[in-house]
Amino acid sequence: VECFHGEEGMTDFLQGTEILVCLLPLTPETENILDQKIFRQLPSGACLINAGRGGQQVEEDILDALDSGQLGYVTLDVFQEEPLPKAHPFWDHPRVTITPHNAAITEARSATKIVVENIRRLEDGRPLINLVDRSAGY
Numbered sequence: 001v002e003c004f005h006g007e008e009g010m011t012d013f014l015q016g017t018e019i020l021v022c023l024l025p026l027t028p029e030t031e032n033i034l035d036q037k038i039f040r041q042l043p044s045g046a047c048l049i050n051a052g053r054g055g056q057q058v059e060e061d062i063l064d065a066l067d068s069g070q071l072g073y074v075t076l077d078v079f080q081e082e083p084l085p086k087a088h089p090f091w092d093h094p095r096v097t098i099t100p101h102n103a104a105i106t107e108a109r110s111a112t113k114i115v116v117e118n119i120r121r122l123e124d125g126r127p128l129i130n131l132v133d134r135s136a137g138y
Contacts, residue, residue: 025138
């Protein structure tokens with residue numbers, strides 16, 4: 001397994017990436033990260049899948065990269081504006097697949113166990129599990 005990290009590793013990572021999948025949380029560091037600067041570093045014709053957050057993608061840059069052939073295809077589950085406006089060019093673009101923002105579905109059986117455990121912890125004065133870290137943004 002080849003590993004990459006930090007800004008210095010991003011270029012090498014992107015140059016060898018044929019399918020870029022974004023599942024990042026939206027933070028100040030990831031806002032608008034999917035832009036022309038990133039797309040130019042991918043191999044020509046690379047594909048993009050974003051099931052992270054709409055605020056991570058610069059939609060005009062995605063359209064430009066598709067039209068220039070820099071991106072070959074995109075699948076998007078999230079958008080800057082949701083629901084996606086009826087007149088948005090993504091709807092009719094031949095190399096865009098739009099999914100209904102359901103990349104993850106909560107399973108009642110597993111979620112119920114966590115809720116019950118957190119109620120017990122709250123009643124016992126113990127720390128809760130699976131909390132959002134507001135300082136990290138997710």
